Every structure is written in structure tokens, then in C-alpha cells.
Amino acid sequence: MRRIAVVTGLAGNDPETKVRTAAFLQELQRLGWIEGSNVRVDVRGVVGASAAGRKNVAELIALRPDVILAIGNAGIPPLLELARSVPIVFTVVVDPVGAGFVQSLSRPGGNVTGFLMFEYSLSGKWPELLKQLAPNVTRAAVLRDPALPAGIGQFAVIQAMAPAHGLDVTAVNVSDEQEIARGIETFAQSPAGGLIVTASAQTVIHRKLIVALAAKHRLPAVYIHRAFVTDGGLLSYGPDLVDANRRAAGYVDRILKGEKPSDLPVQAPTKYELVINLKTAKALGLTLPQTLLARADEVIE
Numbered sequence: 001m002r003r004i005a006v007v008t009g010l011a012g013n014d015p016e017t018k019v020r021t022a023a024f025l026q027e028l029q030r031l032g033w034i035e036g037s038n039v040r041v042d043v044r045g046v047v048g049a050s051a052a053g054r055k056n057v058a059e060l061i062a063l064r065p066d067v068i069l070a071i072g073n074a075g076i077p078p079l080l081e082l083a084r085s086v087p088i089v090f091t092v093v094v095d096p097v098g099a100g101f102v103q104s105l106s107r108p109g110g111n112v113t114g115f116l117m118f119e120y121s122l123s124g125k126w127p128e129l130l131k132q133l134a135p136n137v138t139r140a141a142v143l144r145d146p147a148l149p150a151g152i153g154q155f156a157v158i159q160a161m162a163p164a165h166g167l168d169v170t171a172v173n174v175s176d177e178q179e180i181a182r183g184i185e186t187f188a189q190s191p192a193g194g195l196i197v198t199a200s201a202q203t204v205i206h207r208k209l210i211v212a213l214a215a216k217h218r219l220p221a222v223y224i225h226r227a228f229v230t231d232g233g234l235l236s237y238g239p240d241l242v243d244a245n246r247r248a249a250g251y252v253d254r255i256l257k258g259e260k261p262s263d264l265p266v267q268a269p270t271k272y273e274l275v276i277n278l279k280t281a282k283a284l285g286l287t288l289p290q291t292l293l294a295r296a297d298e299v300i301e
Contacts (some may be wrong), residue, residue, distance in 0.1 A: 002033070002256055005065035006043040007057060007079060009072025009092070009201040016204060016227050017045065020071055020091075020245045027249035033256070046075040054078045061086065067255045069248055070114070073148060074201050076101055080112070087261045089251045090114030091244045094150035094199055096266060105266040113251065113261040115244045116268045117199055122238065123157040126196045126222045129237055131165040132292055133281075134220040137194040141172045141187040141219075143180070143210065145200035154198040174202040177209055184210070188217035195221035197228065199238070207231055218284055226275040229300060234280045239269035273297040 006024070010017045021043060025035065033039040044060050046053035057078040060068070068083065070076050070090040079088055080101070094117045096102045103109035105116075130140060142158050145151035155171055162169045172183030187193055195214055197203050203210065204227065211233045214221040223229060223236040251264055277300045281288050293299060 002039045003063060003065045004028075004039060004041045004252060005060040005063065005068045006041060007060065007068060007070045007075035008043065008045050009074035010045060010204060014045075014205075016241075017043075017071075019242060023242045024069060024245040024249050024252075027246045028252065031249060031253045033253065039256075046078070057082055067252050069245075069252060071245065072201050073099065073150070076112075083111075085111060087255045088112045088114075089248050089255070089261070091248045092117045092199075092241055094118065094148075095120070095153055098149040098153065102266060107262070108264070108266055109262050111261050113264045113266055115248055115251075116266060117241070117244070118239050118269055118272075120153050120157050122272075123154045123198065124161040125237055126198075127158055127162045127165045127167050127169075129235060129292075130194050130196060130220060130222045131167065132289060133222070133235060134194055134284075134286060136192055137220060138166060138168060138192045139187075139190065140167045140169045140194050140196050141184060142169050142196045142198060143172050143174050143183075143203055144198045145174050145202050146171070147175070148200055151198065151200055158196060158198075169196075174200060174206065177206055180206055180209060181213060184213045184217065184219075188213075188219060193217075193219055195219050197221060197223045197233075199224040207233075215280070215283065220284060220286065226273060226298070229275045229277045229280075232277065232280055234277055234284065234286075236273075236275045238272065240271035240273050243271045244269060276300065 008017045044056035061083045067087045072092045144155045207228050221234050223233045225238040226236050229236045274296045275298045276296045
């Protein structure tokens with residue numbers, strides 16, 4: 001009986017946690033690893049740098065897993081501290097080199113490898129999409145987590161690309177609900193505004209609040225992935241995160257069969273998706289270009 005630990009940057013009962021974990025387990029089963037038969041899987045949530053999250057990591061390591069799947073950034077720092085020799089495969093991480101998780105993408109080194117969430121260049125598409133959605137928008141609030149290297153990196157790319165699309169950008173930090181609400185409400189006091197919501201555990205955790213505030217203040221918004229749009233957001237463009245967790249099962253399988261994380265290069269996404277919520281567009285009074293609708297992978301009526 002082999003043992004796999006799963007550490008997720010979201011709460012265990014979050015629908016996104018369930019979807020991503022299910023994709024991983026389904027692919028594991030296809031590869032011959034049957035939970036309860038030849039493998040046991042233990043899942044814990046690590047939300048931010050909380051004492052409870054660190055305790056969850058310590059509990060998992062005490063179970064002596066053969067390999068750990070880390071979904072998101074939040075669980076990796078305590079894992080690197082407490083599990084120096086246990087193989088770790090990550091997903092939903094934007095900049096693992098900048099964060100110090102691996103030495104390089106082609107040669108990770110150490111006991112960690114995995115799958116990039118996306119490359120920073122993707123962030124440059126979001127100002128363009130916002131302008132296509134709402135040509136009259138001239139200001140954009142960028143929701144980001146400044147505590148993450150990825151939060152700084154995404155904002156830097158957006159800031160560089162925004163002037164070409166006639167946008168002036170403002171950073172809104174996302175450490176808690178109060179900061180998010182205060183930042184959006186202050187931004188919304190002036191006209192011609194829109195939102196760009198970047199990748200971080202905090203934006204996903206607070207996605208329903210962010211979507212509700214965007215609707216309340218009638219702000220067109222572009223999000224990092226489909227979970228925001230299925231919760232009522234306007235548009236998302238980003239990687240297929242379910243696919244990334246499915247692919248991670250392949251690396252876990254190879255490690256369980258004897259390969260080392262240091263020999264497995266960090267891989268980039270292979271699938272991106274554009275999702276549009278037409279109901280939200282109508283509520284905002286937006287008529288979306290047919291060219292944009294034709295490009296969408298999914299349109300929610």
C-alpha cells in the first residue's frame with residue numbers, strides 16, 4: 001500500500017478543491033492506482049500562512065507519504081521546511097523559480113517538480129480582453145496578492161501592456177475580505193472602470209465576494225479562470241486547471257515507480273480556455289463582439 005498526500009491552497013470543502021482532486025484521482029485510477037487497494041490518499045487544506053495550515057501539513061508528513069501533490073502555492077513553503085526528502089509534485093503555481101521552489105524549469109533539482117499554472121506573458125491578454133468587452137473602460141483595478149512573487153509579476157505585465165489599450169491601472173490588494181471590499185468600492189467611485197482579477201489563492205477563496213462587488217458596481221471584469229465565471233463573473237481566460245491536476249497524476253505515477261522529481265522538468269499548460277457568461281454581460285448592458293463569442297470555449301447563457 002503506497003501513500004499519497006494532497007495539500008491544497010483552498011479549503012477542503014471548496015468546490016474547486018473537489019473538482020481538481022477528483023481529476024487527479026481519476027487519472028491515478030486509470031494508471032492503475034486504486035484508492036483502498038494499492039494506494040491511500042489523504043487530503044488537507046492549507047489556506048494562507050495560518051497555524052492551522054501548518055498543523056495540517058505536519059499531520060500529513062507524520063503519515064509518511066511516498067509522494068505529495070501540492071495544489072497551489074500556499075502549502076509548498078511548510079512542505080519544503082518539514083518534508084525535505086519527500087517527493088513533491090505541484091500544480092497551480094505561476095512562478096516556481098521566482099518563489100524558490102525549484103532551481104530551473106528544465107532541471108528542478110531537489111525533491112520538487114510540477115506543472116506551471118501559466119507564464120507571465122498570459123497576463124498581457126487580460127487588458128486586451130477587458131477593452132474588447134467594454135471599449136469605454138479607461139481605468140482598471142487589478143486585484144493581486146502582493147505577498148506572492150506571482151502577484152507582483154502579473155501586475156508588472158498588466159501595467160506594461162495597459163497603456164497600449166488605453167487603460168490606467170490601479171492595484172487592489174487581496175489579503176482579506178475587508179481590503180478587497182474597500183479597494184473595489186473606492187475604485188468604483190470614479191466612472192469608466194473595470195476589473196482584472198489575477199491568479200492567487202486569495203482571489204479564488206474570495207471569488208464570490210469579488211463577483212458580487214463587480215455586479216453591484218457594474219464593473220466589467222476579466223478573471224483568471226472559469227470558477228469565477230461559473231459563479232457569475234463576466235469572462236475568464238486562463239489555463240485548464242483540471243487538466244493540470246490530471247497531468248500531475250502522471251508524474252506521481254512515475255515517482256511511485258522510482259523516478260526522481262529532479263529528473264522531471266516543470267511543464268507548462270497545454271490547454272487554455274476562454275469562458276463567457278452571457279447573462280452577466282446582458283445585466284451589465286454589454287453587447288459583446290461576435291468575434292469574441294466565436295472564440296469562446298464555452299458561453300454560459
